Amino acid sequence: MQVSFDSYKVFYITAKSKSITQAAKELYVTQPTVTHCIQKLEEELGCTLFIRGKKGVKLTPEGKILYKRISIACEEIWKAENDMKALKECKKGEILLGASETTIHYFLLPHLKKYKKKYPNIRVKIHNSTTQKMLDSIRNDELDCGILVFPEEYNGDGVEIMTLATFQDIAIVGNEYKELAESDISLKDLVSYPLISLQNTTMTNWIFREIFKQYNLDLNPDIELETTDLIVPTVSNDLGIGFVPEYFADEALKRKEVFKLNLIEKIPRRKICLVYKVDKPQSKAVEAFIECIKESV
Numbered sequence: 001m002q003v004s005f006d007s008y009k010v011f012y013i014t015a016k017s018k019s020i021t022q023a024a025k026e027l028y029v030t031q032p033t034v035t036h037c038i039q040k041l042e043e044e045l046g047c048t049l050f051i052r053g054k055k056g057v058k059l060t061p062e063g064k065i066l067y068k069r070i071s072i073a074c075e076e077i078w079k080a081e082n083d084m085k086a087l088k089e090c091k092k093g094e095i096l097l098g099a100s101e102t103t104i105h106y107f108l109l110p111h112l113k114k115y116k117k118k119y120p121n122i123r124v125k126i127h128n129s130t131t132q133k134m135l136d137s138i139r140n141d142e143l144d145c146g147i148l149v150f151p152e153e154y155n156g157d158g159v160e161i162m163t164l165a166t167f168q169d170i171a172i173v174g175n176e177y178k179e180l181a182e183s184d185i186s187l188k189d190l191v192s193y194p195l196i197s198l199q200n201t202t203m204t205n206w207i208f209r210e211i212f213k214q215y216n217l218d219l220n221p222d223i224e225l226e227t228t229d230l231i232v233p234t235v236s237n238d239l240g241i242g243f244v245p246e247y248f249a250d251e252a253l254k255r256k257e258v259f260k261l262n263l264i265e266k267i268p269r270r271k272i273c274l275v276y277k278v279d280k281p282q283s284k285a286v287e288a289f290i291e292c293i294k295e296s297v
Contacts, residue, residue: 093285098134098146131203176238194240197221
């Protein structure tokens, strides 16, 4: 037996309203159309579903059993249709976003504010981990997209990487090593002092190891920290020399809590990038977010 959903829909609305006239109004069809549809359904099911009367229609025992089952199905289908409409119009949805500490501080928040103002009902879950872990999560469909930091020459495999902004890292010292900031200094000179770095599982640590390696030097930090925002206070407490994005140190530099070193070697700029999987169909919420970020460039 193959009964169309439209037939069940007519039955459900007629049973709910207890009126063929009202059902016709709700369905935007004529009363004869509703009557014909119900008669056809009764023929297909082999039973009478309604008792017709002057004040409308009542369900038969068979009709009551069918209504009990069909009402659940109809409501769920319409809920699903409403959900799909809301998702399409970005009135509902969720984004799983990977973002590093650096990109959150330097780039993401004002653009996220703009996005949330336009789509206030979209939930955004921000995951923070190492760049490599978040990159793997994007490739494995565990994250929808990411705002991540890479060295300038980095190219992704299986993901789209779009440069949004760049920034400069600087070397900073506290009062105890203030005299080092008074003249040019080389990386070779720095390795004789205590160095502060992020943990060796981070992309930042790898980048600086590669920079030191270019000059036949090893980066052997005395202190390894979990997050970038810990570097400035650690340096200002005279625990060593640290490398940090310049904007992280702006306020401390103004207050003369830390001092910028004049390195002889050039530290390459790093790039903040939008990252997403090329061949993955994205939800409307994610598409809108990606478009919002692209518009900022």
